[in-house]
Amino acid sequence: MVIKSINPATEQVLAEYENMTKEELANIVKNARTRFSDWKTDIKRRADFLHIFADVLRKNKQHLAKVATSEMGKAIKESLSEVEKCAWVMEFYADNGQAFLNDEVVNTDARKSFIAFEPIGVIGSIMPWNFPYWQALRFAAPSLMSGNTVVLKPASVTMRCGIEIANMFKKAGTPDGVFQTVVGNSSIAEQLIDSDVNAITFTGSNVAGAKVAQRATGKIKKCVLELGGSDPFIVCTDADVEKASTGAVKGRFINCGQSCIASKRFFVTKNLAPEFIEKFTQKAEKLKVGDPTSEETDMGPLVNLDGLEKIEELVRDATSKGAEILAGGKRLHSKGYFYAPTLVGKVTSDMRIAQEEVFGPVAPITIVENEREAIKLANESQFGLGASIWTQDLDKAGKLSRLVESGIVTVNNVVISDPRIPFGGVKQSGFGRELSRYGMLEFVNIKSVRFYDQLVINHHVE
Numbered sequence: 001m002v003i004k005s006i007n008p009a010t011e012q013v014l015a016e017y018e019n020m021t022k023e024e025l026a027n028i029v030k031n032a033r034t035r036f037s038d039w040k041t042d043i044k045r046r047a048d049f050l051h052i053f054a055d056v057l058r059k060n061k062q063h064l065a066k067v068a069t070s071e072m073g074k075a076i077k078e079s080l081s082e083v084e085k086c087a088w089v090m091e092f093y094a095d096n097g098q099a100f101l102n103d104e105v106v107n108t109d110a111r112k113s114f115i116a117f118e119p120i121g122v123i124g125s126i127m128p129w130n131f132p133y134w135q136a137l138r139f140a141a142p143s144l145m146s147g148n149t150v151v152l153k154p155a156s157v158t159m160r161c162g163i164e165i166a167n168m169f170k171k172a173g174t175p176d177g178v179f180q181t182v183v184g185n186s187s188i189a190e191q192l193i194d195s196d197v198n199a200i201t202f203t204g205s206n207v208a209g210a211k212v213a214q215r216a217t218g219k220i221k222k223c224v225l226e227l228g229g230s231d232p233f234i235v236c237t238d239a240d241v242e243k244a245s246t247g248a249v250k251g252r253f254i255n256c257g258q259s260c261i262a263s264k265r266f267f268v269t270k271n272l273a274p275e276f277i278e279k280f281t282q283k284a285e286k287l288k289v290g291d292p293t294s295e296e297t298d299m300g301p302l303v304n305l306d307g308l309e310k311i312e313e314l315v316r317d318a319t320s321k322g323a324e325i326l327a328g329g330k331r332l333h334s335k336g337y338f339y340a341p342t343l344v345g346k347v348t349s350d351m352r353i354a355q356e357e358v359f360g361p362v363a364p365i366t367i368v369e370n371e372r373e374a375i376k377l378a379n380e381s382q383f384g385l386g387a388s389i390w391t392q393d394l395d396k397a398g399k400l401s402r403l404v405e406s407g408i409v410t411v412n413n414v415v416i417s418d419p420r421i422p423f424g425g426v427k428q429s430g431f432g433r434e435l436s437r438y439g440m441l442e443f444v445n446i447k448s449v450r451f452y453d454q455l456v457i458n459h460h461v462e
Helices: 022-039 043-059 061-072 076-101 134-146 156-171 186-194 206-217 241-257 273-285 305-320 371-379 394-403 436-443
Strands: 002-006 013-018 112-119 122-126 149-153 179-181 199-203 222-226 231-235 263-269 324-327 342-345 362-368 386-390 408-411 444-451
Touching (some): 043 156, 061 156, 076 436, 122 134, 134 199, 199 206, 231 371, 263 371, 273 362, 371 394, 386 394
Parallel strands (some): 386 408
Antiparallel strands (some): 324 342
16 A cells, blocks of 8 residues: 655645555564664663764754755744754663662562562554654663563654654664654554564544554553543633743644644633733634744644545534634635634534544633633543643642643643643553653563562461
């Protein structure tokens, strides 16, 4: 089968790729397993390679950014920022990975007891298109530093980005087999899960994630799932409206709204609603939508025609049930998959826009009586990835942050991923964690070791 890469701004076919065969995939995984036995032995050497790789990313930043922008349409300034963040995550684990993996000494009845953290082998990585470098490398950095080897299956939409990551590892002089990219569609992803890998990490929809989990656990393979979200953005009665409205624009329209942790449901207390909506609307309408290769552009196109039509469908459903278009609500340009930054008011819970993950530049706004109602509505979701709370009362923020059902809460800022803190969700947003020490420990064998001087015979339970 042929996979086509299409520029979403021009609808031009950029490249075509052939699916790898099952035999080619098996050889790649075999190569990774062969390399694992050597790669896992020297953590200082691994740190050196990660530092070198970070330098290579920075030296090739312009090229990599142009590839991402041409394949999935994000504004070039966002693509540049993504590559820079990838370099940072590599350096973070190179600098801190050894400390994260140091043996942990514990006191028991044995003469000596400790917990060791050892790599488990080859990790299969099935990654999405919306942050084609960051999603792949925020997982790869801790896994590689732990001593695992990685086989990446990138999204079909951003196949060249995945190929370029492997090219960068080669430029860095990383040993063959440490990081490899497979080319193919979803059938290749299934074959990767079935292959001789030890574990799987997946980022994507909850529907696809359920299938990945079923397939992986059916073969007794560990998996980590990051399945997106419908993050609430809660504007409390005492919020700074100027800051909150600026944050709303950033949180909703970054990457054309195509982010797992984008702010996707806006709950505004009625005392601030008129002022907040006015400022939010004014700032959203100032965003420059157009050619993503221009440094002046704030927002490019959606990734493909399916994504564009899904957004139109959700907006139509909302307006048919009484929602009001406050800004945008239409396609832009005759060529490409552009959609105007859109604000939708009078949103109710029976609308799809309030229940489904809205993966595009549309902000549904619900006016609430108070913070209690905002929390209630925020938690009435199948998702639980991130949430942002806007208030000048930090005691209130502390209480509300514990009431929100999510894996991440940010106060007076938008939700972002950060190598220093764990990333992941609850409910249909998946399980397991990426980033921080916790993300690093997802793909290691946590081994307990105890030394005794003599046999202990006075226990009666295993």
